[in-house]
Amino acid sequence: MSSSILEAMIVASLTGGSILRKYFEKENFSVIQKSVSYDLVTNIDKESQEGINAILSKHFPDIPVIGEEGSIQTGKQSQAFYVDPLDGTFNFVHKYPFFSVSLGYWENNEPVIGVVFDPVRRDLFYGQKGEGAYLNGERIHVSDRTSLEGSYLVTGFPYKEGKHPRIEKEIRSVMKLTDLRVLGSAALELCYVAKGIIDGYWEYDLSSWDLAGGVLIAQEAGAVVTSPSGGSFDLIEGDVLAASPVIHQKLLEALKY
Ligand code: IPD
Ligand code: CA
Ligand code: CA
Numbered sequence: 658m659s660s661s662i663l664e665a666m667i668v669a670s671l672t673g674g675s676i677l678r679k680y681f682e683k684e685n686f687s688v689i690q691k692s693v694s695y696d697l698v699t700n701i702d703k704e705s706q707e708g709i710n711a712i713l714s715k716h717f718p719d720i721p722v723i724g725e726e727g728s729i730q731t732g733k734q735s736q737a738f739y740v741d742p743l744d745g746t747f748n749f750v751h752k753y754p755f756f757s758v759s760l761g762y763w764e765n766n767e768p769v770i771g772v773v774f775d776p777v778r779r780d781l782f783y784g785q786k787g788e789g790a791y792l793n794g795e796r797i798h799v800s801d802r803t804s805l806e807g808s809y810l811v812t813g814f815p816y817k818e819g820k821h822p823r824i825e826k827e828i829r830s831v832m833k834l835t836d837l838r839v840l841g842s843a844a845l846e847l848c849y850v851a852k853g854i855i856d857g858y859w860e861y862d863l864s865s866w867d868l869a870g871g872v873l874i875a876q877e878a879g880a881v882v883t884s885p886s887g888g889s890f891d892l893i894e895g896d897v898l899a900a901s902p903v904i905h906q907k908l909l910e911a912l913k914y
Pocket of ligand 1: 696697741743744745746747813814815816840841842843844860862863867
């Protein structure tokens, strides 16, 4: 069963990705501001969601889909697909080639399968619980760096200002040790932790569809995934810290400032 779910999720992610690739760098899409000036949605996000939902519901009509741009309700509560049809819309609109399609499949509030597709590089990341994480068929692992000094750390800024004072302090603390980046697609950032490119990543106030696929891929590549204060990761809370075990411990200390 789960291998056929993985197959359907891969087909769905490639379908969404081909829609994004078709419109990327073209001008013929409409952009709507959702909250702040950098919280955007386009008609392409919606077209990608429709393509993905059609595939998932055709193969698994009983499993609900929780999608950023459109959900499918069914009677089932114990299983769900979480779908972000375009993670990194701000980048997409600005023609910055770092965005993804993200799918997570969860059972009983536990991650089982993650699929994240980067349509620009044609990078297909996926993982299944207990079976490792892969990029285009090759097994991937978190970085083996042991020191925060000089490591590649990534964060992001929530749309709501509530957590900004805390993040400002965290940035000051971390930047005594190394540089810091904001790349703009939470799902892909988690996959770059899985690939060992990013040594550590944390962010607040994300949504379930941003995280549901990437956290499983990161965990299966050997990452520790918790909240940024070290508590257990909660998909609905949406606060995340992901890194190799060694960097995770050191980053937790650094974030206490
Ligand atoms: C956003 C991206 C971004 C994160 C934002 C998310 P969207 O998703 O994941 O990296 O910082 O909080 O909302 O809106 O492009 O799907
Ligand atoms: Ca997103
Ligand atoms: Ca999105």
